[in-house]
Amino acid sequence: MTPFDYARAGDTAAAVRMGSVAGARYLGGGTNLVDLMRENIEQPASLVDVTGLGSAIEERADGTVWIGAAARNTAIAGHAAIRRRYPALSRAILAGASGQIRNMATLGGNLLQRTRCTYFYDDAARCNKREPGSGCDAIDGFNRIHAILGASVACVATHPSDMCVALAALDAVVHLEGSAGARTLPFDALHRLPGGRPDRDTELQPGELVTGIELPSLAFAARSTYRKVRDRSSYAFALVSVAAALDVGGDGTVRDVRIALGGVAHKPWRAHIAEQSLRGQPATEASFRAAAAAELADAAPLTHNAFKPELARRTIVAVLSGLTETPMKEMAP
Amino acid sequence: MPITINGQSVAVPTDPRVSLLDLLREHLHLSGTKKGCNQGACGACTVLADGERILSCLALAVQFEGRSVLSIEGITDDGALHPLQQAFIEHDGYQCGYCTPGQICSAIGMASEIERGVPSAVTADLASDSIDLTHEELRERMSGNLCRCGAHNGIVDAISETYASRTGASRPAVAEIAE
Numbered sequence: 452m453t454p455f456d457y458a459r460a461g462d463t464a465a466a467v468r469m470g471s472v473a474g475a476r477y478l479g480g481g482t483n484l485v486d487l488m489r490e491n492i493e494q495p496a497s498l499v500d501v502t503g504l505g506s507a508i509e510e511r512a513d514g515t516v517w518i519g520a521a522a523r524n525t526a527i528a529g530h531a532a533i534r535r536r537y538p539a540l541s542r543a544i545l546a547g548a549s550g551q552i553r554n555m556a557t558l559g560g561n562l563l564q565r566t567r568c569t570y571f572y573d574d575a576a577r578c579n580k581r582e583p584g585s586g587c588d589a590i591d592g593f594n595r596i597h598a599i600l601g602a603s604v605a606c607v608a609t610h611p612s613d614m615c616v617a618l619a620a621l622d623a624v625v626h627l628e629g630s631a632g633a634r635t636l637p638f639d640a641l642h643r644l645p646g647g648r649p650d651r652d653t654e655l656q657p658g659e660l661v662t663g664i665e666l667p668s669l670a671f672a673a674r675s676t677y678r679k680v681r682d683r684s685s686y687a688f689a690l691v692s693v694a695a696a697l698d699v700g701g702d703g704t705v706r707d708v709r710i711a712l713g714g715v716a717h718k719p720w721r722a723h724i725a726e727q728s729l730r731g732q733p734a735t736e737a738s739f740r741a742a743a744a745a746e747l748a749d750a751a752p753l754t755h756n757a758f759k760p761e762l763a764r765r766t767i768v769a770v771l772s773g774l775t776e777t778p779m780k781e782m783a784p
Numbered sequence: 785m786p787i788t789i790n791g792q793s794v795a796v797p798t799d800p801r802v803s804l805l806d807l808l809r810e811h812l813h814l815s816g817t818k819k820g821c822n823q824g825a826c827g828a829c830t831v832l833a834d835g836e837r838i839l840s841c842l843a844l845a846v847q848f849e850g851r852s853v854l855s856i857e858g859i860t861d862d863g864a865l866h867p868l869q870q871a872f873i874e875h876d877g878y879q880c881g882y883c884t885p886g887q888i889c890s891a892i893g894m895a896s897e898i899e900r901g902v903p904s905a906v907t908a909d910l911a912s913d914s915i916d917l918t919h920e921e922l923r924e925r926m927s928g929n930l931c932r933c934g935a936h937n938g939i940v941d942a943i944s945e946t947y948a949s950r951t952g953a954s955r956p957a958v959a960e961i962a963e
Contacts, residue, residue: 457800457846482842485803486823498800500847525836529902534910545905549928550894552824554836555843685905685927 452488456497460504463628463662469499471630471658477501479521479560482552487565490572492581502557505663508533514668520559520661524548524614527558537666539675539694543617546679549686559661562615562625562641565652566608566717567688568597579605580649595755596690599763600716600747606649607753609714610642611688616713617677619721620694622667629659638664642718649717671698671707674777678770679713680762689714691762697774699734706730708771710746715763722746725767734775736768743767785850790814790858796849804848805829805840808855816856816885820930827929830886830893831855837893839928856885859892868892871942879933887929887939894925895947917948 457478460466470477474496478484487493505519508530516532527533528544548556570576570589577586589597589607597607615638623638642653655661666672675696681687692713698706708729710722725746732738743764750760786793789812797807805822808814808831820828822841829841832854840855859866868888871877878884898921901913906924915921922940931939 452801455800457844478844478847480842481844481847482824482839485842485844489823498844502847525897525902529900531913534903538910541903541910542905545903545907549827550897550904550925551827551830551837551839551890551928552842554893555838685924 453494459500479557480555483564516666519663524553524556539677540617542677543613547613567611568608583650594753599750599759601644603645606645615719616711617694619719620709620711624665626662645717672696693766693770739768739771788852800846804843804845807845828886830890868946871946875938875942877938877942883931891943
């Protein structure tokens with residue numbers, strides 16, 4: 452690990468001031484950044500510790516829920532309002548990492564974690580994300596865990612987060628603070644597809660700090676869940692995951708639906724095509740299958756992950772079918 | 785402000801690169817906490833920070849200023865065996881023993897999470913704040929602690945005997961031990 456300066460931010464303004472200096476990085480629980488620093492993949496000149504900033508989880512009068520960026524994963528997943536109103540978010544967080552890591556990791560750090568592409572971590576390999584212009588050894592390498600949607604000739608890495616898949620499905624709003632002031636981004640606009648700049652994971656400006664997220668008042672999110680398919684039953688990254696919320700009318704048709712996929716793209720993949728094809732359709736397995744097929748129509752698997760499109764289709768169908776069968780009593784507040 | 789480690793005040797390292805794990809092992813010679821993978825994959829370095837289980841290898845010591853950390857050396861304050869340590873002996877919850885301190889600290893933290901009603905990936909009813917430490921819950925919650933010898937069945941039995949009977953209304957000792 453190369454030497455760095457460390458400072459604890461007392462408030463958001465101080466954090467942004469220190470974080471806007473060249474070479475500075477914000478530090479949350481450190482579960483990803485410290486590891487990357489130990490491997491010399493990240494070499495910040497200074498760390499600004501933002502774990503002392505806002506960590507509140509608040510239900511607001513307008514029906515939205517605020518989660519401060521310093522909130523720990525365990526606190527978010529265990530919060531009564533999240534469990535009751537946005538079970539997909541609780542389930543996604545609990546599907547990720549281990550109990551120890553969830554106690555350390557923060558919301559802000561989860562949003563900004565780097566890919567787990569093995570070539571990104573291996574500094575003997577070429578990686579356009581780690582070293583722009585050097586090439587990508589994953590495209591013709593061992594790419595079983597890599598992307599099937601939205602990838603580029605420069606990068607086939609996937610975003611590793613479970614939590615972010617649920618936040619994408621739930622239409623969360625990301626609150627940012629930078630030297631130019633505060634702004635918000637729809638969750639789907641936070642992370643980028645790689646294109647020719649895979650070194651840029653997000654649309655954040657240099658020095659911009661995630662201060663928190665806002666969950667919209669989405670009543671039917673009470674009927675939502677998250678399913679993760681992986682190589683072992685716990686403590687492994689997703690091969691494919693699905694977060695979904697489903698609103699079925701009294702006549703059995705889909706009134707509204709939210710679907711996002713993990714493990715398939717450089718960002719949490721909001722399944723807009725599947726959602727559009729489902730609205731107004733009967734909530735049946737046939738509809739779910741057609742919607743999943745439409746969403747995966749453009750999937751471009753690599754040498755070792757040809758299983759992923761079918762796995763994604765089946766997982767979408769299984770999750771939506773399961774939500775259709777969820778008894779209403781479990782959704783009561 | 786110092787860090788409190790097993791009840792003793794310890795100065796924060798001047799070099800911010802020092803991990804909490806290296807502070808324990810190299811600076812304080814508390815070698816009970818083990819360095820396995822040093823990258824957050826094995827759980828051998830698990831300690832309790834303000835009663836919560838964390839991975840000391842991924843923790844920069846400087847972030848723990850003002851906080852209270854317990855390592856395996858500090859889980860009882862009279863030198864006697866913790867009930868969980870006794871149960872590991874009785875159920876043969878180890879072979880080489882390298883993962884054991886992390887397993888025990890992790891299980892203490894886990895029991896406190898169960899008491900607080902923290903759900904897990906296998907908790908069927910998220911709305912319920914009372915969770916029974918079933919076999920399935922225990923295995924899921926301890927998945928962050930690997931044992932390369934394969935002593936998991938003995939480990940599960942030891943933890944189960946120590947804590948499973950304590951689910952429900954009366955679950956003594958866990959919180960005070962973690963403090």
